[in-house]
Amino acid sequence: MKIAVDAMGGDHAPGEIVRGAVEAAREYRQKIILVGDQEKIMLGLGQSPPEQIEVFHAPEVIAMGEHPAVAVRKKKQSSIVQAVRLVREGEAVAVVSAGSTGAAMAASLLGLGRIQGIDRPAIASILPRNGGATLLIDAGANVDCKPQHLLQFAIMGSLYAEKILGIPSPRVGLLNVGEEETKGNELTLAAFPLLRQAKNINFTGNVEGRDIFAGTVDVVVCDGFVGNIVLKAGEGLAIALLKMFKEEVTRSWLAKMGTALATSAFRCFEKRIDYAEYGGAPLLGVNGVSIICHGSSTARAIKNAIKRAREAVEAGLVDAIKSNVENTAEVQKVGIN
Amino acid sequence: MKIAVDAMGGDHAPGEIVRGAVEAAREYRQKIILVGDQEKIMLGLGQSPPEQIEVFHAPEVIAMGEHPAVAVRKKKQSSIVQAVRLVREGEAVAVVSAGSTGAAMAASLLGLGRIQGIDRPAIASILPRNGGATLLIDAGANVDCKPQHLLQFAIMGSLYAEKILGIPSPRVGLLNVGEEETKGNELTLAAFPLLRQAKNINFTGNVEGRDIFAGTVDVVVCDGFVGNIVLKAGEGLAIALLKMFKEEVTRSWLAKMGTALATSAFRCFEKRIDYAEYGGAPLLGVNGVSIICHGSSTARAIKNAIKRAREAVEAGLVDAIKSNVENTAEVQKVGIN
Incomplete structure (x- = not known):
């Protein structure tokens, strides 16, 4: 092998x-x-x-x-x-x-x-969070999506979270502007019923941006345009926050000394938010x-x-996706019409 | 008054x-x-x-x-x-x-x-960043947008940045998945030429998620679905990072003591990233x-x-928007056809 x-x-x-x-x-x-x-x-x-x-x-x-x-x-x-x-x-x-x-x-x-x-392979990105990881799918492969694509992302993401991250019955959320079923843009409003009807995922409903890093769900489903921007914005924010913090710290010798004492904590913290820990993102x-x-x-x-x-x-991730996707073909047809 | x-x-x-x-x-x-x-x-x-x-x-x-x-x-x-x-x-x-x-x-x-x-009023959100602020428009008023809406957001955001934030000739960027003109979803690909043709904004091209907090541009233009999610994700990430950092710190007495010494720096830092400093978001x-x-x-x-x-x-922000929008009616018509 x-x-x-x-x-x-x-x-x-x-x-x-x-x-x-x-x-x-x-x-x-x-x-x-x-x-x-x-x-x-x-x-x-x-x-x-x-x-x-x-x-x-x-x-x-x-x-x-x-x-x-x-x-x-x-x-x-x-x-x-x-x-x-x-x-x-x-x-x-x-x-x-x-x-x-x-x-x-x-x-x-x-x-x-x-x-x-x-229909569309998607990138699943693994984001560190307190006490585990959240899978974001699609992280950038498909900038324009149809509702059934989001359903396929949800199924693939759920299987990855279960089989690779070891989360039993992963909670799947649809990334949206509000938690209520009536909230959303055309795409998410149409995708919601498809995800709810799918029998092979544990769909818990809509989630908001802040839920990505809160651990509310294990799998966050979105189109690749939103996914790419959220990921890169998060990366940029983390860098900007660290820079601002360091600036404040270097203003006083007391704070500087204090931060020196806290160095090991800093290192552990940086390791926890380091993408390198999670390796790469699978193209599912x-x-x-x-x-x-x-x-x-x-x-x-x-x-x-x-x-x-x-x-x-x-x-056996690929085979698991194969057999699970076949089972949902009916759901998708019902949902689209 | x-x-x-x-x-x-x-x-x-x-x-x-x-x-x-x-x-x-x-x-x-x-x-x-x-x-x-x-x-x-x-x-x-x-x-x-x-x-x-x-x-x-x-x-x-x-x-x-x-x-x-x-x-x-x-x-x-x-x-x-x-x-x-x-x-x-x-x-x-x-x-x-x-x-x-x-x-x-x-x-x-x-x-x-x-x-x-x-056509669509939009929420302009002011985000703190190193050495200033970035205006994000639309921050959540319109979940489904047409290209000309993004042009209108760009004009309004630019006027706000100039007249209220005091930035001369604000740099306007279109939030996208890549910097190249050929990158984007249907919406941003169609909006790009409209923004480039507009004479009353300083359009610098596409920007990526990480640019929002980097200060690459002064005004970031996006639809309200993306804007809402990016804002809330940023809020959630900041909270999660702070929580993880505090956990690391409390693991050792040395780090705890160090952080106590750095408390004033912490407070200044928190003040700098506090939305309350910027008050509210205008509905433009x-x-x-x-x-x-x-x-x-x-x-x-x-x-x-x-x-x-x-x-x-x-x-005189409202009057400024009125006169600037009238001037661009022609550009929009040209761009749409």
Whole structure:
């Protein structure tokens, strides 16, 4: 059971990617295929790489600025396209990439295809919160959605929360501007009854923005436009708050001294809100396991993403989605008409 | 020049509202009409209220749970409906309310009407950031928008930032999933050329979620669905972060002691991110000045909201919007066809 890792994708590629793969190989005894420029990867691996690691040469790289779909079609020898191909052809069971999100999505979608019954694969992002994690789906794959897409996101997110995050009967909420059933825009108003009728999810109703980080539900469902903006706004706010706090602290020597004493607490706090702990975000709905990582992923993030990929394979996530989506085809038809 | 204040709206009404009005009357020598249950207001005012304050009796109250438009039509004697009526009839120049946002919006819209050329009034929310503030418009008034609505929000937000926040030629950004012109959902893709063509705003292009708190632009334009969710998510995240931080701190006596020493920095920090500093959010596009406050507004928030209302009147904000919107009618027509 090998996992294909795109060694050339990410701000710190290939260095941090290779290091993360080595750590995963050592810690989990996981077999890994590093895909990318052989020479550079070998340089990163050094004299005695773990026996679990092999290298697959792919000479091309898709850069951040390139148009995803165009680049994926044109650069057949790119690391991400080749890594996905290894999964499609059974050489690997999952793919992990920290490169361009658009390219990783396009390569996965074109290379692996969609699960029958899923119109739009979606990115599930795992957000740290007090006492656990909340899954946000879709975190940015689909900017314009139809009600039945949100239902499909809900089913996939619920299965991921149950099988990978270990939450029994995960509570699923629809992200909205108010809790009442009558609140919402056209999309959420139409999606609400579909989610309520779905038998294979534990739908608890609408949730508001503040619920994302409050632990009210385990899975938050939204379209990818809203999901992308909420995620990035949260990232920006956390950075801005930390900066403002540090400014206040450095104004007085007493506060400075106090904060120095509280340093270990700060570090623990920063670790708790660090995305790297959770590795990457799975692209759910494609016919295979594909994990998309943050562009600025460190070795630790890559190691954890490899762990997530392995868990998804072991839990039979793709098959679980297949059988659950088939069951809801009837509900969707009823709901739409 | 009197300002009508809805004394019965808000979680801490009438106590905090009356106190805030008294503070504003004393500090700014502002004439204020407190609208609501006369007996309760008098009780709050005590023995020697400032001479600038008068009371207008309105026996009814619109509660948080009521359907806004229905309640506003039915309860003609409610404090918010009467406060708006005072503005319409020239008894007051602005209205301030911390009651149900929906009711304040409906009462303002029905009572004052729309400015010609504005299809949808919008809420402009002022967000604190390092070294200033960012205006987010629409913060929740309109869940489904058309491209020309976003253009109107941009113009109104820009005028508010210039005339009230004192920012010359405010930078206006369109909230989106990427900076490139080709990024976006149907709405933002169609709105982009409209904003670019508008001559009376300084449109700098698309911005992402993280830009909201980074100070990249002065005005962030979005539909009210996204705006509401981003605002509430930010509120929830700030609360969650503070809670997690306090948990880490209380784990060791050293960190606890350190944080005690840093208390004043903490307080300054909390003050900087406190919405109460900025008072309320103006409802822009109605034919008059209407300021909507957070439900949990304290006296300080009300005092600051009254100050904002006065500034909007003094700056001639409504007239400025009127003349600027007329000028863009042509651009909109060109853009839509």
